[in-house]
Amino acid sequence: MSIAKIERRLFGTDGIRGIANRDPMDAATALRLGQAAGRYFSRGEHRHRVVIGKDTRLSGYMLEPALTAGFIGAGMDVVLVGPLPTPAIALLTRSLRADLGVMISASHNPFEDNGIKLFGPDGLKLSDAQEAGIEALMAADLSQGLAGPATLGRASRLKDAPGRYMEAAKASFPKGRSLEGLRIVVDCANGAAYHVAPTVLWELGADVVSVGDAPDGFNINKECGSTAPARLAELVKERRADLGIALDGDADRLVLCDEQGRIVDGDQILAVVAGSWKRQGRLQGDTVVATVMSNLGLERHLQDLGLRLERTKVGDRYVAERMREIGCNLGGEQSGHLIMSDFATTGDGLIGTLQVLAVLVEEKRLASEVCRCFQPLPQRLVNVRVPDGAASPIAHVQVQEAIVAAEARLGRSGRVLIRASGTEPLIRVMAEAEDEALVVETVEGLAARIRACAAAEAGAVTDGKKGRQKGASDATGQLVTAA
The missing domain is CATH 3.40.120.10 (Alpha-D-Glucose-1,6-Bisphosphate, subunit A, domain 3)
Structure with missing residues (x-):
């Protein structure tokens, strides 16, 4: 199967993210990710090395050893640095001449969530193609590519990592x-x-x-x-x-x-x-x-x-x-x-x-x-939650018609942006223009249309499923000021 044709299931806009101890943010997936990423970045005859850092979430104690076991099984030496900022992991990956850097974090999300971010040897986040390649390996039979008993990796801690x-x-x-x-x-x-x-x-x-x-x-x-x-x-x-x-x-x-x-x-x-x-x-x-x-x-x-x-x-x-x-x-x-x-x-x-x-x-x-360099244009953002199992409502004909109408109302003095979140089951609805009242009206109207289409889609998905009410939806939007 061509990597270019593989649809990324695990990776979002910023690595892999989910509820801790639930697929895909569980120890089994972390172990397999370590094995696959270890194989993907094991190129050349040198001793391969990965740097692993984390934030302060409780679930980091579960994911860190699982990833470590996966990388060691792939023949990579693991350098553990403990709680450090994401940019520190990118820096250490380069300065230690590691083949790969890993940060265990869900960024701004609550403690219940966690995530895994990967950096290449240049300290840069992986490209879409690299993430697709790792997913392809995770979906394949990894047993034949793992290290033998004499070529397993080792784990160590870098005590001066914060100082660096x-x-x-x-x-x-x-x-x-x-x-x-x-x-x-x-x-x-x-x-x-x-x-x-x-x-x-x-x-x-x-x-x-x-x-x-x-x-x-x-x-x-x-x-x-x-x-x-x-x-x-x-x-x-x-x-x-x-x-x-x-x-x-x-x-x-x-x-x-x-x-x-x-x-x-x-x-x-x-x-x-x-x-x-x-x-x-x-x-x-x-x-x-x-x-x-x-x-x-x-x-x-x-x-x-x-x-x-x-x-x-x-x-x-x-x-x-x-x-x-x-x-x-x-x-x-x-x-x-x-x-x-x-x-x-x-x-x-x-x-x-x-x-x-x-x-x-x-x-x-x-x-x-x-720090007040310019006067921001009125800008509003609403997050609409997509019910479990429902398809994204963005492509729905009613939503598309509403977007076209909103763009016509704002004209050249403003803009509309509708996008699916890459880290959460949300549709983000944003508009900005010089007329604040028009911005608020535009966002609320679009959010209501998306919410209705999402609820209808959820009803179609859950219709006939025992124990669930037809049309049930937790789609909600929260108006926030982004300017």
Whole structure:
């Protein structure tokens, strides 16, 4: 069977993700993934090596040994580094000359979920073709390709892994500068950066107030971190801090909070860094790469600076791929993934923070002045849950007609974006335009149509199944502000 024709079942937009101890996020699948990925990346006669890191979820203790057993069975040596940010795993994969890097994390999801992200020897997330190749091996007979008793791999722990990452992060901050005199609140989301992020900021001279730094296996992302920054905003004002930082569970993305308690999203952070690097002559190609979710306000702001915004589909790995294709060194997502290829191969919340702090230090201005680069256009996002077993309602003729009508109403002053989530059973409905009332009306109308079609599809699927009510659906939408 041709790999190109294989439909990826396990891999989404950011690796494999699911409920812990349920297929596909169970020990059996993790073991088989280790065996398949080990075979896929075992090329050449050298001793093969894989780096495995994780965040602070309880289920990491289940998945880590299962993956380790799979890789050892494939003849790979395993280097275990414990809880560290995702970008640290990408860094260590390259610096240790490993063949593969693995991060066990479900990013911003609650503790019940977990995930597995893979990095190639270059520290880059795998391409669609590579993921399809691994899935093909998982579906085949692996028994013939595993190592013999004398060629099994070995496992060891790298004790200085946190220090290696922290030194690399500090090296991204301008030489000769410090954070002395700045008070910074950092919310580590009870996740992978609970130790390294506060330590780096303190070693650079800041007065650090650290929260979300006491993981217990269950509290990762719980009412904290980049998806719940309200507590951070209050604490910034209460402690009269100069800046607040909220990371997610694996610390590959961030949102900021200025001294007035206002949240700063990834689009504004991209604008800050792009403007600074443009003035310094460091921005390659006068281009910033972002996804289709980024606000039109960012695009217009960059145009005013003589810069171009290149858009990709959602997923930071697609941003990174496009950056490499066009020779660009800055990209990211509105959600807070910031990819700065001068320093890292993947999104890095800590390094992104340090680049904004460098601007504050260099320009001696308040965060509220630096981090509000443009006025976002009104933008709204609703998530519509797709019932189990139901097909995506996006292609439904009624949904398509509603989309065409919505686009005609918004005209050139706005846009509509409907997409299926790559990590959750959700349809994301987004619209933006200069007229906020029209945006809200458009999103609510489209969400209602999608919700109705999803419920009808669920009814068709479950009709006649014992114990289930015809038409039952948990499809719900939550209106959130993305601007």
